[in-house]
Amino acid sequence: MQEKPYFCPNCRSNRIKFSVITSYAQSFLKDALSGNITEFNDPDAIPEEEPMIQCLVCSFTGNELRFIKQAEREPRMNTPTTPHY
Ligand SMILES: [Zn+2]
Numbered sequence: 001m002q003e004k005p006y007f008c009p010n011c012r013s014n015r016i017k018f019s020v021i022t023s024y025a026q027s028f029l030k031d032a033l034s035g036n037i038t039e040f041n042d043p044d045a046i047p048e049e050e051p052m053i054q055c056l057v058c059s060f061t062g063n064e065l066r067f068i069k070q071a072e073r074e075p076r077m078n079t080p081t082t083p084h085y
Helices: 064-071
Strands: 018-021 029-031 037-038 052-055 059-065
Touching: 029 064, 052 064
Parallel strands: none
Antiparallel strands: 018 052, 029 037, 052 059
């Protein structure tokens, strides 16, 4: 995952709350006759070049790059309140 700002391209209201969706492979052994699982091994994360990110506001899921690109298109202003003159 990259240390860059995210911005949800779907709801366009969330820059803060996300989930990363990771795939795991967990090997196990089965008894050939009964079908019972006899051994479960520890899960191994499957490395992915570009992680899937889910917006926790609207549940949209997409590649990390889509969130980064949206943040680059619409960067957060440094001053959240606009001064009135
Ligand atoms: Zn969203």
